[in-house]
Amino acid sequence: MTDHKLASLGDAYINFVHSLAISCKKNEPSGAKVKGSMLAQALRKVGLRELLPSRMTRHKLSDAAEAILVYSWLQNFVTLEESVLTMVEAEDTIEGLSRLLEESKKRIRFL
Amino acid sequence: MTDHKLASLGDAYINFVHSLAISCKKNEPSGAKVKGSMLAQALRKVGLRELLPSRMTRHKLSDAAEAILVYSWLQNFVTLEESVLTMVEAEDTIEGLSRLLEESKKRIRFL
Numbered sequence: 001m002t003d004h005k006l007a008s009l010g011d012a013y014i015n016f017v018h019s020l021a022i023s024c025k026k027n028e029p030s031g032a033k034v035k036g037s038m039l040a041q042a043l044r045k046v047g048l049r050e051l052l053p054s055r056m057t058r059h060k061l062s063d064a065a066e067a068i069l070v071y072s073w074l075q076n077f078v079t080l081e082e083s084v085l086t087m088v089e090a091e092d093t094i095e096g097l098s099r100l101l102e103e104s105k106k107r108i109r110f111l
Numbered sequence: 112m113t114d115h116k117l118a119s120l121g122d123a124y125i126n127f128v129h130s131l132a133i134s135c136k137k138n139e140p141s142g143a144k145v146k147g148s149m150l151a152q153a154l155r156k157v158g159l160r161e162l163l164p165s166r167m168t169r170h171k172l173s174d175a176a177e178a179i180l181v182y183s184w185l186q187n188f189v190t191l192e193e194s195v196l197t198m199v200e201a202e203d204t205i206e207g208l209s210r211l212l213e214e215s216k217k218r219i220r221f222l
Binding site for chain 2: 013
């Protein structure tokens with residue numbers, strides 16, 4: 001969760017997933033970046049914040065979420081299509097990210 | 112090729128493909144953005160520049176390349192895995208992008 005390089009790849013991953021989801025929702029191609037604050041909020045929402053040291057910046061929390069999300073995809077715990085669908089079906093971006101993180105949490109052994 | 116919205120989605124797409132390719136090459140996760148100048152150069156290299164109006168900025172040329180690349184993926188002319196592999200096998204980023212555009216050129220009817 002604190003792997004900065006994994007977070008960097010995760011950033012490209014989640015922006016692509018989000019862009020595809022927005023494109024599906026709008027029914028036209030669209031590119032969009034996921035805000036770090038939303039990733040940090042989703043991380044807290046699913047109780048993953050507690051696994052990290054205290055005094056972490058929002059940026060670091062966002063990195064942790066990105067690392068988890070792309071790790072799940074790299075490990076084939078989730079497909080790109082499933083992730084996009086989850087984001088499409090969610091009410092908003094934070095809920096979509098929370099669902100993806102929740103799913104990852106179930107699959108990854110954190111301890 | 113001049114669809115700005117498609118280019119916007121294409122930007123997220125090609126950054127993800129490039130990040131995965133760099134990750135494979137370095138054998139560690141990595142996030143990287145493709146420079147617009149490289150996309151514009153690749154577009155020229157494969158002779159797609161001629162299909163566009165003269166007096167286009169480098170930014171617009173880069174947009175055109177991004178639109179073509181993601182269009183190919185959306186139309187299932189190429190898979191994400193194939194695109195990453197093409198980028199990995201290429202000598203450098205411009206050559207990789209050129210190969211992807213060349214492949215798209217073969218598949219898409221431009222006129």
